[in-house]
Amino acid sequence: MMLWATNPAARDAKLAHKALKTKGDRAVWVLIEVACASTPDHLIAVRKAYCAAYSSSLEEDPLILTDAIVPQFLVRLVTSFRYSGEFVDDEVARAEAAELHKAVVAGKEPLHEDVVRIISTRSKPQLKATFERYKQEHGKAIEEVLEERRSSDQFAAVLKTAVWCLASPEKHFAEVIRSSIVGFGTDESSLTRAIVSRAEVDMKKVKEEYRAMYRKTVTHDVSDDTSGYYKDILLTLVGPE
Template sequence: MEDLAEYIVRYRAARAGLELLGTIFAKDDFDAEEDAVALKGAMRGLGTDEDEIIEILANRTGVERLQIAMKFKACYGQDLVDELKSELRGNLEDAIEALMTPPPVFDAKTLRNAMKGAGTDERTIIEIMCTRMNEEIEAIKMAYAIVFERDLAEDLESETSGDFKYLMLSICACGRDESDDVDEDQAKEDAQELFDAGEDRWGTDESTFNRILATRNFEQLKETFKQYQEIAGCDIEESIRDECSGNLQDGYLAIVARAKSPAEFFADRMYDSMKGAGTDDERLIRCIVSRSEIDMRKIKIAFFIKYEVGLASFIKDDCSGDYGKLLIALVKGDTDDD
């Protein structure tokens, strides 16, 4: 439990000083024992009161949920997550388990699942590795080592290949500048280097793209992309699509999107998980749970602007039953007043 507390502190430190625009906030009169007793009552006897479970867990922060789980164990000698999983089924069970798992542990488990067995889910690896901050990645690395007794960097190296592997290892090294400082002269220099490494040569010097995209702070990258457009006469995304392919292209584009607008990046991920026939529930749950305390309000705005429909409305049309209720409860409706 001390190790668990340590990497939760690391994860929360990554949020210090940020303007958080999530939909889940700490409860003013939070009482872990009161919530533990209520959850026990919701699971007692015949039938399960899913509405009560959703009402409590969708309105508590990750740290508060952890405190509820600890109090539940103290009061009843039972593991709350195990008890919830025994009472719930399907996507609702998966979403509740995601809510009850500390973010670094959840990301670590997601990365392990993306790499173990036959084949590698590079898209999921990109979503996590290219959007998390240094302290978050450090916390994920610690959780990965504790839960699986494996080294994340070693697994990334063995399960990915080529220049994409080097990009993931660079990000895993946590060497990105995370200040908000913008140096216009440096941006011009970097933009010229990117142009020389791609558009202005036969073939692409991926090492230059890797160095700049993996180490500059996101505000600096936005200025670099602005300068790049003036030099190249096209935006950086167009050049990346022309010069790179496959997972490397997807990784570069994810970093660009994260720098320009993380809210739009995750809005796109959520839309893609629900559009058309079938739903990628694993991705949808991951995106909603992971962003609910960070920037869900900005994501809702980005979603509406780009797709001309509210995120909660889109979820309601795509996800049914108590599972849909939980996701909408986390999103808190299409507007902050819902």
Template sequence: MFFPNGYYIVSEKMTGIPSSSEADTPVTMAAIGSRGTVTEFRGFNADEDAQKLHKGMKGVGTDESAIIEVLAKRTIAQRQLIKQAFKKAFGKDLVDELKGELTGNFEKVVVGLMMPSPVYSAYELRNAIKGAGTDESYLIDILASQNNQEMREIIAAYKNAYGKNLEDDICSDTSGMFQRVLMSLLTANRDESDRVDQAQVVQDAKAMYEAGEARWGTDEVRFLTVLCTRNQKHLLRVFEEYQRISKHDIEESIKREMSGNLEDAFLAIVKCLRNKPAFFAERLHKSMKGVGTTDSILIRVMVSRCEIDMLDIKAQFQKMYGKTLYSFIKGDCSGDYRNILLQLCGSDS
């Protein structure tokens, strides 16, 4: 369970795990997903890990391999206990120490790993909207891929970290129908049941068809109403019915009817509903294909999904592009940055 103080509180009664205050006792804490490449480290001891990290950073130079060996092989919850143990043993904040020792993209990965998942998403959203300009792709990627509970946790984490309402900050930085789509996602009120009403399926598919391809101009509100509120199982049936009516895939129709950020937002919602690992595989491929690397996307996806569904993302990546994610990262990055990403990726398969 996440509370907006940046920690996961796990009931000892529920898990049989000793409380984090028992620093001398080895503990294990489960990963936040069941399909991640990063899983709980057996025989975990926060004090020992804190000592390893301190040894790797003291004196002249930094032992980056020690940092990778510890932090890339522990769950988020375990890293929080390491942070507490480090503070207790050395009177210093582990994240501050890491920032002082590391630089560049390697630092960004390590700092990201030290944040609980909602805190990291809040941090990335803040980076997307602060200062001059807005990185709408950040907003789309993060907000389109959350369930209701995850969204509420991100909103709470944002408020706790920055003293502001996420809705207000995004609203002040966006406009038009794109803004309305993001605000709808931020309400975290999507139906998450498995109920499918066939009559409603037909009605929703017909409504979107009549709002787009069947008329001059597009009534984006109808798309918003259906795509941002209905449950996943229902919408998958709607997409099938839409193709039957229009003879076009819903994604193709969105591309024909929308443009810019609004098009990107609706497409991201549809893709996440259809196959979330495939959505993230596509984002990873886009970040590395061609000349140069969009490191911000690569880092965000690898850090945020390594403990949730990276195994599925890897499988989708190979299926979609004929190469392993591991090989792409190995050929596109270098140094300690590459090494830690490869550790988060897991084996070359």
């Protein structure tokens, strides 16, 4: 309830600060969510709230340089201010799909300046066009290629999360919810964050994607894995299936 009642920009600033003090993939998820699943104006608001609360800019916080995975990429993401219009350049999409394929598949390391530049600067409509062109040209979605490499390539896992948050955030948050409740125990921090942060954004899409990916509903799995007032609040935010 405290997260739900907090101003969204201040809430994301707090979540980012907590993540920077925590090691691991899920901490990096938070930073990528804030940078990539937000509008450009919201990201600016988060950075302002971060400065006000912690007397340091998000990108200059020493923690982002010491504890975070792939700091260069994360800094570029959190400092990005993307074009928010709908204009798409098809020639740019074609050229950058080829650049991504060359860097990700054809022998180069994914942590390549072209990859960082494209993912951290292009508008979301432009990136969606680029990813679609990638799939058309190479017969496989870029996130599928990255998923195959994520177990052995740390940056591939981070890049796949960024791609989903930019182009299909509902897929990422469906995965966050699922990973929070499968196995022994519940990752209440991740589960709460995912549901609270998307409740008024795209929860309908998250629920649809969750059903498509896992053949179950968010409501069913949250009900099975939580209890009491905590369950009641989560299900209220999730809404009817």
